[in-house]
Amino acid sequence: MSEMDLRHRRDQRRWSRELMQMFLIVGLVFFLCEYAIYPLVLIQCSWPQQPQNADRDANVLRAMVLADTHLLGPFRGHWFDKLRREWQMHRTFQTAIGIFNPEVVFFLGDLFDEGEWVKGPDFDKYVSRFESLFSVPEHIDIYVVPGNHDIGFHYQTLPHKHTRFKTAFNSSSVRLLRLKEVNFVLINSMAMQMDDCFLCEEGLTELKIVKEFQIYSRPILLQHFPMYRESDSMCTGPDSAPNEEKFDAFRPTFECLSADSTKVLQQIIGPRLILSGHTHHYCLYNHSIKGFGTVPEYSVPSFSWRNRNDPSFFLGHFSRNEFFLSKCLMPKESTANLLYVSGSLLIICTLLRRILIYVFRCLWFVLVRRAR
Template identity: 45%
Template sequence: MLHFLAKIVCLIFFLFVYCEFLIYYFVLLGCSWPQLSKIDQDFSVRAPNDPYRKPLHVMFIADTHLLGSREGHWLDKLRREWQMYRSFQSARFLFEPHVIFFLGDLTDEGKWCSDHEWEKTVRRFNSLFSVPTSTKLYALAGNHDIGFHYDVSDGRLERFEKSFQAPHVRLITIDDDDINFILVNSMAFEGDQCRLCARAEKELNEIVNELHRSGLATKPVFLSHFPLYRASDANCSLWRQPSLSQSTRHKERYDVLSREASDNLLKKIKPRLVFTAHTHDFCYTEHTDIKGKVIPEWTVPSFSWRNRDDPSFMLLSITTNNERVSHCRLPRESTVFWSYGIGAFLLIFYILFGGRRPLGWFAFCFLRKRIKL
């Protein structure tokens, strides 16, 4: 009997380990860093100084929405944060990215919470998404972190900037690779000449002028929480079956940046690639500059089960004159539930009918004795 119970305990333990640990590695092994093609490289741009140097590996994560005290039940918070912790640490272990960008909405209630709760949430973020010193991590502000444009306060803005070293506009240059990233605060580009927008516009102009003065031939990668203007997701290149939400029209300054702000940013920055977030869904779309050159934009889906059953993230391999992007899926929450359900069914079946003397046999003997009494 003890041997049989030991088997049951081992099977339960294996089911738990598979659903809470191993499944993340099994799913992520289906993804890899995209391989660059020599045919696709931009021959008008200077190639890397070292032709044998590996490309810069960049990971993009969006909309983690760490729950707060208002809308997050403790069990919901525990489940979602464990999923993101295992997803992130498993992906970081397997892929070893050089740089990781979080594209806004790191928190769910940053626009409401007190300074004390904000500090606790930031500590949780740093614990869940901890990285070694060899990996660089950067974050953008989202509307859930500081509020929409009309609701941004100096206090919330300053505490986000202090916690994540994230000014309105930031230029990040990977020196060894000569690759530039421009990060912007989406809420600061309403174009209404408010104090927030005026400061952001000034910072952007300074960065653009700095890039021009440096004489770098490589165009920057542009990162924003809000997507650039598009009427809807109807024309997105999708990776799953289209849904009704794809045909819903986007509201400017709420779902996407305004058309004027988008045109202004594209005209000034002249990016080679764009990565955005906010919609919680995947979208690949293309913009064109004044010379007719295509500028690809990827909208990165949410990383959390709370926002979608099938979270994901994106990987970028990039050099000075070449780049390629891959989309990496994480385990579905429904798949984990089904795994637990099927595992529990098989376990019960084994308890009742498996082994030389299963539990059903002991129950039969017990009932027979009771009937005789």
């Protein structure tokens, strides 16, 4: 066997090894970005730590709170955009359920991105996709409030849109839940405009019924729209609104509830905590409510990469007189993209190295032959 043949065989073996290494890199990067990254990030989160003076004998409810999943429908977004974002939310949610095992999960509206536009069959498909992506074991309960993308803004909400969402998710204009001696009031923000719309009359009537339960435990209010505030200018933190949006004035009934609706809700319900969504950004805003003191409102960031590079959700311990919250950061889309780019560059560099070696050897053999 000639020396050229021996070199050719050695080159083939090297090429085979490098090809296997490239396939291994592809597999590892894919596994890391699509599976392993979720537990690696979420395991760094934990349930809120209770202070030393907390009531250790209280009956505590463990709850997970998320907002603005915005599942795409038939009109918006590319199919790959839909696939990518839904897979990200599905893996995050299922991993979180497995790690934290909450007793209840609250969705603060805008489950769908096109819920107010789709017709009956597409809405049914929407509901089926939601139930598939966010499925939970039987011992975990899910509670939902509607958002403007689910049934439309106040002026767009029609009876059939409200009815089909209410039927699918057992939601109403105002819903009182009593879980482990903790009162939760779930509000349909579109029903809180305090005018003569069909939702608003129903909502105001149901609100007055809730008031009598304050004697047992001041409720926790969950809704899609934030209470009235002028803007997000007072919100701080890396996942608060970016500076170019932070000082934009909120339009009442679009970015937040009106001042009048906020006052009525605060006085009738007298909440000790408010949890909202809608803005897609984190915010802690303290309301001063006459007769009830200072009440914090947390705006929960969007759960989807489509709205944020750094989505998150809340974990909460709730008891009759106390509550404790922690925010859980999810994997960043930029991190996954960086891993894919790094893996791709490594493969490209490996291929270029092999091609250059092959070209230089061919030129060497040509030059040697000519020299002979």
